[in-house]
Amino acid sequence: MGIRSFIKRQLGRGAPAAPTAPAASAPAENPAAAAQDLLKAMASVPREPDAEGFVAICPSSVIPEGDGNTFKVGDVPVAAYRVQGKVYVVDDECTHENGPLGEGHADGFVVTCPYHDWRFDLRTGECLTMKDRQISCFAVKEADGFVWVGSKIRHGAAGRGGEHDDGLKTVRVDPLKP
Ligand code: FES
Numbered sequence: 265m266g267i268r269s270f271i272k273r274q275l276g277r278g279a280p281a282a283p284t285a286p287a288a289s290a291p292a293e294n295p296a297a298a299a300q301d302l303l304k305a306m307a308s309v310p311r312e313p314d315a316e317g318f319v320a321i322c323p324s325s326v327i328p329e330g331d332g333n334t335f336k337v338g339d340v341p342v343a344a345y346r347v348q349g350k351v352y353v354v355d356d357e358c359t360h361e362n363g364p365l366g367e368g369h370a371d372g373f374v375v376t377c378p379y380h381d382w383r384f385d386l387r388t389g390e391c392l393t394m395k396d397r398q399i400s401c402f403a404v405k406e407a408d409g410f411v412w413v414g415s416k417i418r419h420g421a422a423g424r425g426g427e428h429d430d431g432l433k434t435v436r437v438d439p440l441k442p
Pocket of ligand 1: 358359360361362363364377378379380381382429
């Protein structure tokens with residue numbers, strides 16, 4: 265956990281301590297066995313694109329309802345969340361300061377960046393914090409037990425920077441001043 269997340273948790277702000285997602289987000293009883301199972305599942309992911317050029321990122325079971333994670337399509341990190349049974353794939357890099365959106369939390373169709381709480385609509389890529397900072401959305405399908413990602417259906421903004429949205433202020437401290 266980063267320092268900002270720690271402070272927010274102490275102040276009772278930011279992501280809820282208990283995720284709204286069901287069982288899959290709960291800590292595994294045997295984390296080592298769960299990690300082994302996950303590795304085994306990921307090893308089964310097809311390496312080649314399908315006939316339509318879609319790339320498999322994980323078994324469908326790896327993204328349970330309300331949950332998400334970061335995956336790679338080639339060298340491109342993407343965030344994938346399942347909401348109301350459907351998987352949505354968007355840029356992993358937040359348009360504020362490139363925070364990992366796959367490590368955020370989804371409340372319905374809105375994912376919140378774990379760094380400074382910028383919010384995005386998973387269906388459209390719209391940034392709810394700063395209007396001109398949308399993220400890319402990708403075509404997605406599920407077939408043969410896997411989640412497959414195609415090309416971008418909406419392009420994200422290139423700009424970065426802007427105010428935080430987590431209620432915390434950044435204060436620069438000069439270590440040489442008493
Ligand atoms: S990096 Fe995402 S809100 Fe700052």
